[in-house]
Amino acid sequence: MILELDCGNSFIKWRVLESASGALFAEGIVDSDLALLKSLKARDGLALRRCRVVSVRTTEETDSLIDVLEREFAISVVRATSAQQMSGVRNGYEDYQRLGLDRWLAMLGGFHLASGKACLVLDFGTAVTADFVAADGEHLGGFICPGMPLMRDQLRTHTRKIRYGDLAAERALSSTAPGRTTVEAVERGCSLMLRGFVLTQLEMARAYWEENFVVFITGGDAQLVADVAPDARVVPDLVFVGLAMACPFS
Numbered sequence: 001m002i003l004e005l006d007c008g009n010s011f012i013k014w015r016v017l018e019s020a021s022g023a024l025f026a027e028g029i030v031d032s033d034l035a036l037l038k039s040l041k042a043r044d045g046l047a048l049r050r051c052r053v054v055s056v057r058t059t060e061e062t063d064s065l066i067d068v069l070e071r072e073f074a075i076s077v078v079r080a081t082s083a084q085q086m087s088g089v090r091n092g093y094e095d096y097q098r099l100g101l102d103r104w105l106a107m108l109g110g111f112h113l114a115s116g117k118a119c120l121v122l123d124f125g126t127a128v129t130a131d132f133v134a135a136d137g138e139h140l141g142g143f144i145c146p147g148m149p150l151m152r153d154q155l156r157t158h159t160r161k162i163r164y165g166d167l168a169a170e171r172a173l174s175s176t177a178p179g180r181t182t183v184e185a186v187e188r189g190c191s192l193m194l195r196g197f198v199l200t201q202l203e204m205a206r207a208y209w210e211e212n213f214v215v216f217i218t219g220g221d222a223q224l225v226a227d228v229a230p231d232a233r234v235v236p237d238l239v240f241v242g243l244a245m246a247c248p249f250s
């Protein structure tokens with residue numbers, strides 16, 4: 001079995017695939033290395049052979065997680081690294097190593113799934129990112145802004161009277177009508193910022209490519225914006241698609 005990990009700034013997304021068929025054996029989202037180990041060890045029939053990892057965490061944090069995995073499961077771990085080009089995509093950053101690896105892999109996955117079309121890749125995690133890849137594979141660059149967790153935490157941290165719990169936040173997001181409580185006003189306001197961001201990215205993509213492009217939406221908060229771009233492909237495992245391309249086990 002193959003263990004795949006996508007270590008974001010807030011959560012570790014993990015899944016286990018059968019080596020031969022590629023079928024999904026198990027998957028989950030956890031908030032710490034320890035929780036990951038617990039989840040894995042709780043699975044009956046788990047027989048890990050190999051592991052591929054992408055991380056946007058510090059080298060120290062990533063090394064430490066990989067050490068633990070190698071020790072606990074006696075597996076070899078490969079991690080995605082930066083590249084100037086791969087699978088037909090050319091990294092557009094001035095310094096290619098500075099581009100977040102999750103963005104790079106999502107682009108590889110998107111460009112592959114778009115079968116030769118230009119693509120706009122939108123990722124809604126701790127941060128929100130947009131990346132533009134032309135039909136010839138050239139990465140034109142992208143944008144980074146705060147995601148839902150950062151926006152709401154900034155308001156909670158830097159104001160005195162915005163305080164509410166997670167359950168109220170979840171309930172508030174059932175509508176985008178003007179809020180009549182603090183929690184509704186904040187949650188819906190931030191959600192509208194993300195939706196407005198999507199519309200702006202779509203406008204820019206149209207200016208580049210008219211209607212000849214594919215939009216991919218991924219990340220934990222993808223559902224907050226999905227209906228703003230009805231033609232977009234919501235692909236929760238887009239980073240994993242790119243990870244398998246960047247770290248093949250032949």
Ligand SMILES: Nc1ncnc2c1ncn2[C@@H]1O[C@H](COP(=O)(O)OP(=O)(O)O)[C@@H](O)[C@H]1O
Nearest residue numbers: 008009010011029124125126127149219220221
């Ligand atoms: N099962 C889940 N567990 C945790 N967060 C989730 C889950 N489903 C959706 N989310 C949302 O995903 C967001 C985090 O997205 P994610 O892509 O995991 O971020 P990152 O890659 O930066 O760690 C959170 O704001 C949360 O609202």
Ligand SMILES: CC(C)(COP(=O)(O)O)[C@@H](O)C(=O)NCCC(=O)O
Nearest residue numbers: 008009056098099100125126127144
């Ligand atoms: C932009 C990001 C913070 C997004 O991380 P995430 O929200 O997925 O945890 C990450 O891709 C990153 O640290 N990038 C390095 C900076 C850059 O891409 O320019």
Ligand SMILES: [K+]
Nearest residue numbers: 008009102125
């Ligand atoms: K991510």
